[in-house]
Amino acid sequence: MQFDELNLLPHLLDALKELEYTTPTPIQEQSIPSLLQGKDLFGCAQTGTGKTAAFALPILQHLDPDGQVKGKRPIRCLVLAPTRELANQINDSFKSYGKHSKLRSMVIFGGVNQNKQVNQLNAGIDILVATPGRLLDLMNQGHIQLSKITHFVLDEADRMLDMGFIHDIKKILPRLPKNKQNIFFSATISPTIMELAGTILFDPVNVRVTPVSSTAEIVEQFVYYVEKADKRNFLKQLIKTENISHAIVFTRTKHGADRVARELTKSGLKAEAIHGDKSQNARERALAGFKNRTVSFLIATDIASRGIDIDLLEYVINFEIPEVAETYVHRIGRTGRAGASGIAYTLCSSEEKAYLKAIQKLINQQIPERTLKKA
Template identity: 60%
Template sequence: MTFQELDLIEPILRALTEEGYTKPTPIQSKAIPFILQQKDLLGCAQTGTGKTAAFAIPILQLLQEKPLEKWEKSRIRTLILTPTRELAIQIGDSFSAYGRHTDIRHTVIFGGVGQKPQTDALHKGVDVLIATPGRLLDLINQGFIKLNQLEIFVLDEADRMLDMGFVHDVKKILKLLPAKRQSLFFSATMPPAIMTLADTILTRPAKVEVTPVSSTADTINQSVFFVDKSDKNSLLLHILSDQSIATALVFTRTKHGADKVVKVLRKAGVTSEAIHGNKSQNARQNALKNFKSQATRVLVATDIAARGIDVDDLTHVINYEIPNIPETYVHRIGRTGRAGAKGIALSFCDVEEKGYLKDIHKLIAKNIPVVKDHPYSNMR
């Protein structure tokens, strides 16, 4: 399928051509027709699947094809709610790229910076508002934003929104939206709490699910270390004693676990920071900036907080804990070995995690080689 087959208007097709896009990704080919039909949508897709374009492209088209009268130009027509400033900025960049030949105006608002440039942009009038929950509610309370004439509402990264404690803010915002609207809901995972939230937002939605990636790049050298849970810290320090490892992204299953690993690393003199949902946007932004510049050698992350981390030339990913969802393993190690580069993925497996490892082997259709010769091996 090509973008031409999706019945997109010429200004958008021209922009996509200029961006080098030729074929839509699975989430795009499935979601765009439903959104153009003005249906509510429940989308299950991870970051990196082309999800942003899946909603940005049809929203631009719907707004462009239904221009406002001059006297209506001050109203916000679309709200895209996203959990972090990083994601808000990325979405804003996408609207700039795909909408460059349209008349659609957008702006991005988030906390941690002065509000005047944001309120100035709002005063000039925008069609699409991309916002994080805290700053949005703040500017609503100050009278800068009204959402009562909204046409389209997008909740992006819903599971991460809940993980970061924004559920109450989201519910406050929902009460301010008109009952008659088109709603689009995207989440990488669909646990019960997310489905409950989706049910309160959507009306008879079309459902689109992208099958999670199930293969690992051949450029990534994978290995597993069998180790007692109590020896994982020692094994991590042993591996990091190799000074040729300039940076490493370490994954834990929980926020508390990430903080504990950072404490151990810092005590041993290894520069490290944690990135997870309990950290402020500023703290996460700074941690990522320090990691990219190699001022921080090790970044310890939870899976949800790590979405969107795209670091050039990252050589090592270390699974301090084996993920309990096999697709998560593929997503984690895909942070290295990007764009044809070589990468190394190391996984620590204790006795309780062997079942998770078996599930991963089944998903990727191969066994990960075992490193037997290490000082903390529990293979007896």
């Protein structure tokens, strides 16, 4: 199937062609027809499956203005995202796909002065992408009215719950109109997720791709057994012997991310850490540098992992193994995206063998062991 078989408006197809998108991913192919019909949707899909386009394209088509908009534009679409990085990327996608329309979108998040955001809101927008805390704050100040919402998206719902946003979400939901299209995405399914979805969705279409217990088959996975004290030196050797020039390196802690970034920088490699304690400007600068390859290695904590969307990323390195097995799936999902190939290396100390065992049980496969090649 091609995008031009999905009954999308010509200007949306033109934008997709300019982005060189021709064939929809499975989540897009399964979601777009139902969403165009106005149905609610529950989607279980990991990052990298193309879910932003799956909901953004139908929303843009529904909101496409018929002639000039008179007066101040009411917010008609609300998208909630757990992190500033993901919110920014969703807004960028709306702008890219809707570049030939008259629709306006914007993003709001905390950690920055609100004045610029308030000025944009006052000018009138159609689509608002927001993190829950800042949205609730501006709603309480009277800057945001959601009474005209016709489309509501809750993205990365499981990460929302992990980050403690459930109370904010429960405060926002009653202030939305009942008569609207609801779209709910989560990478994992739990009783809590299903309970939350049940309060939002009405007779939804269910779409599931890439089950959480599986990893992309096109991602090659290898494990190196390395003791904790030796890991930083080993990482530098791995980068050298495997000729790795661009990779995300995952650590468990913010402090660990900073230490690894400093160690790589001292060795002459261009590395930046990205985590929740960094300022918004620092995070955006690091991410932009990694995307344009002025930064070679992005050292990230798990809280940032789902907000990182890099085209054609070949390598992911697990400097430390996550305590939760599903987190490993999300980490290596940064590579092998949208049909591209990828390699995931994991450094496992003796203290982490239980975590590795849990991961292999979850994905139902043994990750092959490797030894470092001589440079």
